[in-house]
Amino acid sequence: MRRVKKWFVMGLLSCAACFMLINLLFTAVPAASAAAEQSKPGEIGETVYIIRAEQTIESGLQRFLERAYAEAENAKAERVLLIINTLGGRVDSAEEIGHMIRTSKVPTTAFVQGKAVSAGTYIALNAQQLVMEPGSTIGSAAVVDATGTLITNPKTVSYWTEEMKEAARLGGRDPNIAAAMVNPDITLELKELGRTKQKGDILALSATDALKVGYADFTASSVDEVLNHLGISQPSVVEVKPTAVERIAQFLTQPLVMTLLLIIGIAGVAIELVVPGFGAPGIIGIAAFGLYFFGHVIAGFAGMEEVILFVLGIVLLIIELFVPSFGILGILGSASLIAGVVLAAPDPKSALVSLAVALVAAGTIVFFVAKRFQHRGIWNRFILRDSLTTAEGYVSTADKASYLGQKGRSITPLRPAGTARIGTERVDVVTSGEFIGADVAVEVIKVEGTRVVVQQWNETTLK
Structure with missing residues (x-):
């Protein structure tokens, strides 16, 4: 899990650095x-x-x-x-x-x-x-x-x-x-x-x-x-x-394309978090978010502030999976993520609509993928699913129900717990509260799981 967290954080931060480099490159080079x-x-x-x-x-x-x-x-x-x-x-x-x-x-x-x-x-x-x-x-x-x-x-x-x-x-x-x-x-x-x-x-x-x-x-x-x-x-x-970059930016900032990129981005990152180990969904999701912000930065709708806000939101959501914060980090991460997407768009209202549509569509995709690959889900790492059976080589606690009604003799004083010999075995026993001395005849009157209850037996000898 730590590798997944580190991979996502490094990937997102690298994308932010690439956005800045590309933005500087294409704004510095004149259109020949x-x-x-x-x-x-x-x-x-x-x-x-x-x-x-x-x-x-x-x-x-x-x-x-x-x-x-x-x-x-x-x-x-x-x-x-x-x-x-x-x-x-x-x-x-x-x-x-x-x-x-x-x-x-x-x-x-x-x-x-x-x-x-x-x-x-x-x-x-x-x-x-x-x-x-x-x-x-x-x-x-x-x-x-x-x-x-x-x-x-x-x-x-x-x-x-x-x-x-x-x-x-x-x-x-x-x-x-x-x-x-x-x-x-x-x-x-x-x-x-x-x-x-x-x-x-x-x-x-x-x-x-x-x-x-x-x-x-x-x-x-x-x-x-x-x-x-x-x-x-x-x-x-x-x-x-x-320029070619400006034409690409115009294409990427079209409402339909913008919504599609958000769907791919949200679904890809969520699948990688919920069903880790694939790699491809996370890379595709980060690439989609990268294209979303690349288009908006080049088109002049967004600056690096919006990119940083979005990256911070993703990081906070990832941390929330590993650090209990009673939902505080999750709320802050969600708010930061939404703010980055909305502020980067030319029209906040249309951006909110696109984000809402993307969340519903991505949620549906993630649900079916998680259901299909539920055996690889992130929560399976926290659940013990092995059966501790005799067939798997595990030895369960001995069944003491067979001691019920048998006679024996106390080896140590029972105050009220102690040891008695039942048949040929030494058994840890207890009384109902009374004291029984050592070398006294006893009878098993109750067995509750591993708890064997005895009382004094009036016969002076055992057959």
Whole structure:
């Protein structure tokens, strides 16, 4: 059991060290693939970096954009063409991305392809130019929770409204329109469109409407059309794409994959603890947990604090198996483990749901495996199952029931215990409480297991 405990602790700590090393490695090495995307390296013209924001806005996208903008600045690019197609995401990540766009040394042209709604609208408004593809949409930037329910808290609505208005002012756009995209209580007359935004509605603008109200600078159907409209001739185009590691992280952080990794991790470690000796389930379980945290660390959702919390939880649960603590270590370990998983995820609520599903599924798997291999269970190490039978070479206590009714003579005084000779054998006997001297005739009146009870016999001689 000590070897199992040591193996798990060393394995988990080694995984944590690997996470840190891999994280440092991939954040320190620049993405060389971007340079390979340069389409016209031999021509003289402006260097334009094409960066795509075509996913949910969260810390993973934020980290990718920070890397891409850093590459554009290091390459002294003249322009960033940020292609946006998103349904929105986290407000805090959108704020960070918007601040990065505003303060970047390289000016940004946002090109909306499809949708730039909710937090995507805020990002687009922070660019120096805003271009929309025909048929695309911008707006509907009200604040909602993880379930999509509209948040009506006045402080939250007021704060996000002012953020949107300020982003609109940066490009000389009407801030009241931005406010109408956030606050459903606002009524706004849109003269250019010949309609009024009514109370209770959230404003969204098509590409045509955005052009009419001055929110879009122009419309374009392709990247080349955008560049031509901007007057960039013979551009040196570099498209920054996610690295292989970033793509793997995006895959690993998908809700379904995340839940599957938790199921494999919990089931593998639990099987190794309950039915030790296999080795493979424990290794697979630790690898699954490693992939879970690797994906979340690379995607920017988690830091080493969450990994350490999780490892500490596993260690405490293992110690609980060997050190009686009245459940205290088990409770602390479970709390630490859950906290590590939940804090590492982009959305705590969805993480709790995934963890609950994983626990039920893993518990079912562990139950059937433990039942199938119950002879190898951990508790069998604490249970004596050998039968101490005569057939196994063990000698049981002699049966003294045959002494009942036999006569004998005391060898020592019985006070009340002593020794008597019954037949040809010396037997340890007791009286019912009376004193019997040595060399006195006695009779066995009761046998209780190994206890032989005698009384004085009145005959003076034994036959």
